[in-house]
Amino acid sequence: MTQFISLFTTAVSFGTVIMFGAMGEILTEKSGQLNLGVPGIMYLGGIAGLIGAFLYELNNPAANGTVGMLIALGCALAAAALGGLIYAFLTITLRANQNVTGLTLTIFGSGLANFFGGSLNKMAGGVGQISVALTSRVFCKTLTITEPLGAVHKLFFNFGYMTYLAIALAILLSWVLNRTSVGLNLRAVGENPATADAAGINVTKYKYLSTCAGAAISGLGGLYYVMDYINGTWANDGNIEALGWLAVALVIFATWKPLRAVWGAYLFGALCWLYNFIPGLNRSSQEIFKMLPYAVTIIVLITVSLRHKREDQPPQSLGLAYFREER
Amino acid sequence: MSIKREPFVRISKRDGMARWKSWLIRLIAVVVSLMINAIIIYAISGLNPLLVYKEMFEGVFGTTRRMWAWIRDMMLLLCIAVGLAPAFKMRFWNIGAEGQILVGGIGAAACMIYLGSAGLPNWLLLVIMAAASLIAGAIWGMIPAVFKAQWNTNETLFTLMMNYIAIQLTSFFIPIWEHPAGSNTVGTINSVSKAGWFSPMFGQMYGLNVLIVVLLTIAMYIYLKYSKHGYEIGVVGESENTARYAAINVKKVVIRSMTLSGAICGLAGFLAVAGADHTISTDTSGGRGFIAIIVAWLAKFNTLVMVLIAAMIVFLDKGAIAIASKFQLSNDVSNILTGVILFFILGSEFFINYKLKFGFVHKEEKAK
Numbered sequence: 001m002t003q004f005i006s007l008f009t010t011a012v013s014f015g016t017v018i019m020f021g022a023m024g025e026i027l028t029e030k031s032g033q034l035n036l037g038v039p040g041i042m043y044l045g046g047i048a049g050l051i052g053a054f055l056y057e058l059n060n061p062a063a064n065g066t067v068g069m070l071i072a073l074g075c076a077l078a079a080a081a082l083g084g085l086i087y088a089f090l091t092i093t094l095r096a097n098q099n100v101t102g103l104t105l106t107i108f109g110s111g112l113a114n115f116f117g118g119s120l121n122k123m124a125g126g127v128g129q130i131s132v133a134l135t136s137r138v139f140c141k142t143l144t145i146t147e148p149l150g151a152v153h154k155l156f157f158n159f160g161y162m163t164y165l166a167i168a169l170a171i172l173l174s175w176v177l178n179r180t181s182v183g184l185n186l187r188a189v190g191e192n193p194a195t196a197d198a199a200g201i202n203v204t205k206y207k208y209l210s211t212c213a214g215a216a217i218s219g220l221g222g223l224y225y226v227m228d229y230i231n232g233t234w235a236n237d238g239n240i241e242a243l244g245w246l247a248v249a250l251v252i253f254a255t256w257k258p259l260r261a262v263w264g265a266y267l268f269g270a271l272c273w274l275y276n277f278i279p280g281l282n283r284s285s286q287e288i289f290k291m292l293p294y295a296v297t298i299i300v301l302i303t304v305s306l307r308h309k310r311e312d313q314p315p316q317s318l319g320l321a322y323f324r325e326e327r
Numbered sequence: 328m329s330i331k332r333e334p335f336v337r338i339s340k341r342d343g344m345a346r347w348k349s350w351l352i353r354l355i356a357v358v359v360s361l362m363i364n365a366i367i368i369y370a371i372s373g374l375n376p377l378l379v380y381k382e383m384f385e386g387v388f389g390t391t392r393r394m395w396a397w398i399r400d401m402m403l404l405l406c407i408a409v410g411l412a413p414a415f416k417m418r419f420w421n422i423g424a425e426g427q428i429l430v431g432g433i434g435a436a437a438c439m440i441y442l443g444s445a446g447l448p449n450w451l452l453l454v455i456m457a458a459a460s461l462i463a464g465a466i467w468g469m470i471p472a473v474f475k476a477q478w479n480t481n482e483t484l485f486t487l488m489m490n491y492i493a494i495q496l497t498s499f500f501i502p503i504w505e506h507p508a509g510s511n512t513v514g515t516i517n518s519v520s521k522a523g524w525f526s527p528m529f530g531q532m533y534g535l536n537v538l539i540v541v542l543l544t545i546a547m548y549i550y551l552k553y554s555k556h557g558y559e560i561g562v563v564g565e566s567e568n569t570a571r572y573a574a575i576n577v578k579k580v581v582i583r584s585m586t587l588s589g590a591i592c593g594l595a596g597f598l599a600v601a602g603a604d605h606t607i608s609t610d611t612s613g614g615r616g617f618i619a620i621i622v623a624w625l626a627k628f629n630t631l632v633m634v635l636i637a638a639m640i641v642f643l644d645k646g647a648i649a650i651a652s653k654f655q656l657s658n659d660v661s662n663i664l665t666g667v668i669l670f671f672i673l674g675s676e677f678f679i680n681y682k683l684k685f686g687f688v689h690k691e692e693k694a695k
Contacts, residue, residue, distance in 0.1 A: 031455075035485070036422075083661040090670065094677035095463060099420055100624045103617050111662020115371075118657040245491065252484050283511075287498035294491040301488070305480040316479060319420075325339060 005154050007270060009275050011160060012233050015269030017042075017167045017225045021247025022174055022254065023259045024218030027112045028084075029251060031210035032317040033091060034188040038100030039244025040109025041083045045219025046226040046240055048079030049115035050263040053135035053232070054120060067262075068135030072227060080219020081212045083109055083154060088211040092204060095321040110241055117234040136232025137225075160228040162220070166262075169217065173258040186210055190315035193322040198227075203322055221247065246272075249297040255304060337684045356675035357639075360668040362548040369664065372654060379650050386649020387642055393584060397645050399533045402540040403598055407619035409540070409547045410591030413630050414468075415620075416551060416628040417565040421585065423471065423486030425593045425616030426493030429609070434459035434502060436607040439516045439600070440504055440521035452523050457597050460494025463600070464593015465586045473583030476578035490616070494531040497609050501527045504607075513606045525602040536602045543591065547688040548630045560584050613618065621669055 021038050028035045029262035035041075052075030087105050090096040120130045139160050146157040177183040188196040189206045198320045199202050222240055226232065248267055275281055275289035304312045365376030372379075387397050407424050414421035438456040467489060474480035506514040517523055528534030551557040559580045559584075562570045570577050597613050618640060626632035647661030 017370060034489075087565065090674055093680070094674045096673040096676060097624060099422065100621050101673055103422075103620060104666055104673065106400075107614070107617070107662050108666025108670070109666075111666055112657045115657050115659040118659065119371075237656075245487065248484075249488060252481075274442075283502040284499050287495050289500075290498070291492050291495040294488045294495075298351075299486060301485055302474055302478070302480055305474070305478045319483065323338075323340075327386045 001151065001278055005151060005267060006079065008155055009133075009158065010276075011266050011269030012163060013229055013269070014272060015265035015267075016080055016159075016163045016166050017221045017243050018247040018250050018268055019170070019226060019230060019261055019265035020162075020221030021218045021244055022250035022256055022265065023166070023170055024080075024214040024216065024221070025247060025251045025257065025260065026214075026254070026256055026258055027173060027177075027217060028211050028214030029256060029318055030186055030190045031207045032193060032210050032250060032315050032320065033088070034098050034102065034319040035070065035105075035208060035211065035214070036099055036248065037050050037083065037087050037109065037215075038102075038247050039241040040106035041080050041215045041218045042222035042225070042244045042247070043109040043166050043240050044083045045076040045080035045216075045309040048219075048235060049073065049076035049223040049233075050073065050130070050132065050232070051116060052121065052224050053132040053227075054130060055132055057132055063134055065134045065218045067136040068132065069227075071134055072132075072139075072223060076223035077216045081152045081216040081223070083090055084212040084215025087215070088208050088282060092207045095323060096147030098319050098321070106241070106244070110238075113240070114236045118236055121310070131153035132227075132232040136227050138322050140231065159279075162228060165220075166224075166265075170258040170262045178259065180278070182223075187315070189260035190317060191276070193317055194324075196317070197322075197324060203324075207322075208227070216327030218244075218247070246293060252304075253297050253300050267296075271296065331392040336677050337687065338544075339682050341680060341682050344679055347354055352675050353672060354564045356516055356671040357668060358659055360671035363671075364664050364667050367667070368660075370661075371386055372656060373439065374654060379654070380505065383646030383649045384652055386653065388644045392461035393645070393649075395531065397641055399603055400645065401637050401641040402536045403535070403595060403603065403632055404622060406540045406543060406595040406598055406622055406638060407592055407615055408626070409544050409590050410595060411619055412547055412551060412628045412630055412633070413484055414555075414588035415558055415562050415623050416557075417473070417560045417581065417584050419475065419581060419588075420483040421468065421471075421486050421588055421592075422620065423467065423485055423489045423593075423616070424619055425612045425614070426486070426490035427467045427589045427592035428596040428599065428612040428616055429490075429497050430463040430467045431593030432600045432607050432611045433462035433497060433596070434521075434593065435597040436500075436504070436513065436516060437602040443517045443522040445519060447522075449522060449524075449526065454602060456523055456601055457594065460593045460597035460600075461590045462532070462593070464596065465590035467593065468589015469582060469586045475585075487495075489626065494609050497607065497611070511651075512608060515605050516600075518605070524602055524605060533602065533671045536598055537556040539594075539598065543594075544630045544634065547591075551630070553643075556580075556583070568669045618665075625672055643668065665671040 021042050025035060025038050049072035053068045053072040056068050056071050081225045083105060087101055092099045135241045139162065140157060141161065146153040177187065183194065185201045186206055188199065188201060189203050193203045225240060225243065226234065246268060248260055250264050254264045271292040272290060274292065275286040278289065282287065355502050368376045370375060374500050386393065388394050407428065411421055411424055435456040438452065438459050442452055442455065469487040471489060475482045501511065501513055503510060504513045525535045528538065528638055551560065559575050562573060562575055563580050567577055596611065600607055604611060615641060620632055622636045622640060625636050643665050644661045648658050649662050650656065651658045651660050
């Protein structure tokens with residue numbers, strides 16, 4: 001039982017990082033924009049939140065954790081949306097290739113984040129490790145009244161607030177995409193922008209908004225990782241990049257459905273850490289187990305293309321630039 | 328329609344542009360991005376940007392050794408970009424170079440380790456290693472291609488996932504080949520016997536790297552431009568329907584070209600292992616597979632132009648690392664600078680492909 005609880009909680013907190021990333025990417029891809037800059041955007045969100053909280057705690061002797069949390073949240077959203085805006089401007093207005101622009105954004109974002117992360121570690125001096133303990137504590141805060149519930153508490157209530165925010169966001173996103181006219185228009189833009197344009201939908205506006213909003217949501221994944229998962233520190237270990245690609249994989253696994261991304265994220269989390277709970281693995285065979293989430297994604301990708309079910313397909317114009325005067 | 332609804336800026340596609348003009352636009356983009364970078368450098372370090380650029384230049388070309396390191400890395404990047412060319416010309420988004428390099432590297436390293444003491448002549452060992460890399464890369468490239476050809480499985484996402492399978496595969500072999508024990512690295516393979524290492528050529532350490540990649544670049548240029556295969560690739564890339572109408576077997580072309588693409592990227596793994604690092608790790612590809620995508624795209628699949636772009640990107644990377652160590656900045660500066668320059672070059676393509684017209688439409692023009 002303790003093993004199960006341990007795997008479950010690891011899976012949930014690990015999964016939350018990629019859930020944010022994937023959710024933002026789902027919103028972006030629904031408008032036909034394939035943004036491979038997710039890892040870079042998550043980096044931007046994470047580092048901006050950290051810098052915001054760090055400067056606030058540094059300059060305020062009587063710093064308040066909640067204020068720090070709000071500052072970090074605001075910085076992360078703004079920086080990630082800005083990253084999305086660069087991508088949107090290049091791909092939508094200037095019609096640059098989406099794949100190449102996304103990859104460049106990943107290079108740029110990871111460079112920027114690791115540069116400033118490394119500098120902050122230096123600025124923090126002494127131990128060589130930056131820490132925004134006060135702010136991070138607010139991010140990690142869990143419910144205390146449910147503690148007497150024992151295992152139930154550990155399974156369902158022992159997480160920071162962003163874990164639940166992610167689920168709420170998934171429900172909201174699913175509702176917006178499937179039940180509102182805004183969502184309908186957005187999906188129309190992603191399926192066939194020319195038709196949407198003819199129907200009077202402002203294609204450029206929808207693409208811009210969904211890309212920037214999607215980037216902001218993806219950025220929260222980086223923030224959650226920095227503030228909750230590694231407790232308000234920074235490490236130049238490239239983990240966020242790996243998580244970002246997992247998020248891209250999760251979008252495929254979830255077949256562009258936010259609610260499926262919720263359990264998909266936890267499943268990915270469990271698959272990623274499964275090797276810790278299987279006895280008799282050596283250092284080498286562990287690595288085979290870490291392949292699981294990617295292997296599963298490939299299987300889903302193949303199955304989706306084999307079964308040809310209409311509701312599981314990627315948005316039809318995914319990855320293509322739209323130019324009204326063409327044809 | 329009222330005048331108010333007229334857009335102020337109108338965009339139309341260009342029919343074509345003189346080559347010198349398009350290169351001028353790209354040059355302007357690079358210059359502007361260098362100025363932005365200068366501002367960034369000044370903002371984060373307070374150093375004189377001109378001094379920093381001078382240091383960069385010296386960091387890359389200052390000594391013969393550094394220059395050869397630049398050439399070595401450039402050749403490696405070029406090899407990958409050349410490998411991507413047939414896939415991209417076919418509009419097959421091979422994002423999986425990273426993985427194809429790694430499996431190629433695994434193939435080469437395995438031969439080095441298991442055949443290193445078999446007493447083979449070095450040239451034979453190198454040929455076996457190259458073959459192993461080519462085959463490994465070809466298989467890695469062929470898998471997504473088969474699914475794309477048969478069931479139209481999205482290749483961008485498939486090849487991306489294959490990267491991670493390859494990374495884990497590399498991590499799987501590292502503890503097996505670990506040396507010395509407990510280091511969690513493979514260490515320098517055959518450091519004493521130097522079996523499976525490139526031997527110096529024309530008196531240069533990396534002569535063979537240059538020779539292989541230059542030949543490959545020229546061969547690929549000819550293959551894409553003058554061969555029947557190259558023509559078929561071009562037609563499939565332009566329009567699959569046209570290709571079908573012209574009785575081109577699209578499935579066959581997709582699988583064949585992607586296998587070739589994977590094989591050459593695998594060969595890049597061989598170059599990295601036998602010709603540069605003499606070891607294997609998950610850093611053997613080190614993001615080069617992704618950067619090569621940008622190189623191949625910017626060069627518009629022209630392998631000769633790739634030389635220029637690869638040279639520039641590796642220069643930036645090496646230069647930024649040099650200034651980073653000189654001025655005690657972090658190496659990640661190089662990614663920031665590269666990112667900015669690439670953003671500008673990508674954006675500049677718009678002004679090459681499209682024409683902008685400012686101002687409102689006049690009445691008489693409308694009447695026409």
